[in-house]
Amino acid sequence: MKYSLAIFSSQITVLSAFVATSTFKRTQFGLNAVSRKDTYDVTLLPGDGIGPEITEATKEVLSALCKRCNFKIDLKSALIGGSAIDEANDPFPDESLQQCLKSDSVLLACIGGYKWDKNPRELRPETGLLKMRKEMGLFANLRPAKVLPQLLDASTLKKEVVEGVDVMVVRELTGDVYFGTPKGIDIVDGERVGYNNMIYSEGEIDRIARVAGDVASKRSGKLCSVDKANVLDVSQLWREVVTDVISKDFSDVELSHMYVDNAAMQLIRWPKQFDTIVCGNIFGDILSDEASMLVGSLGMLPSASIGESGPGVFEPCHGSAPDIAGENKANPLAMILSAAMMLKYDLERPDEAQLLEDAVEAVLDQGLRTADIKQDGDNCELVGCVEMGKAVAELVTTLELKVPITV
Ligand code: IPM
Ligand code: MG
Numbered sequence: 001m002k003y004s005l006a007i008f009s010s011q012i013t014v015l016s017a018f019v020a021t022s023t024f025k026r027t028q029f030g031l032n033a034v035s036r037k038d039t040y041d042v043t044l045l046p047g048d049g050i051g052p053e054i055t056e057a058t059k060e061v062l063s064a065l066c067k068r069c070n071f072k073i074d075l076k077s078a079l080i081g082g083s084a085i086d087e088a089n090d091p092f093p094d095e096s097l098q099q100c101l102k103s104d105s106v107l108l109a110c111i112g113g114y115k116w117d118k119n120p121r122e123l124r125p126e127t128g129l130l131k132m133r134k135e136m137g138l139f140a141n142l143r144p145a146k147v148l149p150q151l152l153d154a155s156t157l158k159k160e161v162v163e164g165v166d167v168m169v170v171r172e173l174t175g176d177v178y179f180g181t182p183k184g185i186d187i188v189d190g191e192r193v194g195y196n197n198m199i200y201s202e203g204e205i206d207r208i209a210r211v212a213g214d215v216a217s218k219r220s221g222k223l224c225s226v227d228k229a230n231v232l233d234v235s236q237l238w239r240e241v242v243t244d245v246i247s248k249d250f251s252d253v254e255l256s257h258m259y260v261d262n263a264a265m266q267l268i269r270w271p272k273q274f275d276t277i278v279c280g281n282i283f284g285d286i287l288s289d290e291a292s293m294l295v296g297s298l299g300m301l302p303s304a305s306i307g308e309s310g311p312g313v314f315e316p317c318h319g320s321a322p323d324i325a326g327e328n329k330a331n332p333l334a335m336i337l338s339a340a341m342m343l344k345y346d347l348e349r350p351d352e353a354q355l356l357e358d359a360v361e362a363v364l365d366q367g368l369r370t371a372d373i374k375q376d377g378d379n380c381e382l383v384g385c386v387e388m389g390k391a392v393a394e395l396v397t398t399l400e401l402k403v404p405i406t407v
Helices: 051-069 082-088 094-101 125-135 149-154 202-218 233-249 260-269 281-295 333-345 350-365 385-398
Strands: 039-047 072-077 105-110 140-146 166-172 184-188 191-195 222-227 254-259 276-279 302-306 313-316
Touching: 039 051, 039 082, 039 094, 051 072, 051 105, 051 333, 051 350, 051 385, 082 125, 094 125, 105 333, 140 202, 140 281, 149 350, 166 202, 166 281, 202 222, 202 233, 202 276, 222 233, 222 260, 222 281, 233 254, 254 260, 260 276, 260 281, 276 281, 302 333, 313 333, 333 350, 333 385, 350 385
Parallel strands: 039 072, 039 105, 105 313, 166 276, 222 254, 222 276
Antiparallel strands: 140 166, 140 302, 184 191, 302 313
16 A cells, blocks of 8 residues: 655554454444435534524535435424523533434534623533533544645645645544543642543543544545654553554554644645544544645535444534624535535435535536635635525536436
8 A cells, every 4th residue: 555654753653454344333434323214314403603504505405405316304403502502501402312312313503602602611502512422422523624626725725735635534522531530620729720631441442443444444544543642641542452453453454653743733734644534532623623724614524423323413513603693604515515424424325425525516616605715816606605505406406417326
């Protein structure tokens, strides 16, 4: 396997691997939860800020897709985030959790806003998101960052650096310093001391390593595990377990390791050296935002959060953009691409997912741009969220299929 990489030899170990087969349960990509059906139940979580607008646009696109491909998605909304705090005084009410758990899949827009920023932690929108991840067992978060040729100029980095970039960040989502205990703010010797616990068990590392191994082997076979093993004990264990899992069970995957500070630097220096990256929760939070900027706008990036079984949650990487909420300025493409990930990873409809992705590329080829991806003097047409949604829906209906879809 070809692997050109600027090697800082003390920091990267390339391991050759042997033995076979993954034990991770999901099937296609190791990841499907539901078998293909004619009708699916999907919970919609419109959330806050621009959430309801991009949700409407995505609904229109999904409805066109179902019509063309002759299947049904029954969408039922539920509350999360600030709107849930306002209505139910809980950022993720039990009713929402139960509804999500009994659905085939969950599509989430975005949460948060200035209005709730000063609330105590238990009444903050983010707390609802973290509760959802934990209660639904969504330990694996897949965040692809693929540079589309149509948007090459949207990145702040040089064209030659970002052209062709196609990175998948596999982020552990239910452990680490996000959930570790003890945590708190105490008074020690008369002053306040704040602390959290960066902690991973072997089992938690093992299962995310298997997802990453599966994902990497379905991509180019290159997997880079990111840690801070030169300083942190938790990272030393991370490195040992990832190495073990990949070398024993993923013979086709070429594993390297990189310290997180170096990875942050390499991602903007020469992002094409990466294919699949696996990391813990907090490093993944930071690196996935960084990776998204290679693409130019967070408005283009989808994500998938999945567990060992049960429904996954599919959501854009971007936030709720309260500054432009209600102004028809939001970019719905990340949510539409999240719906594509849902079709591929949860609903066993990869051809339909492809059609959505093709329609998004086609709408960009037509020169339509929302404000976040419009460049000065690019001759493209500035459109709002509603118009962008309608244009994608139209393309989903009319676009010539690359692969015939069984209807
Ligand atoms: C993300 C977000 C969340 C996180 C916040 C909103 C809790 O930044 O999904 O990356 O830190 O995981
Ligand atoms: Mg984040």
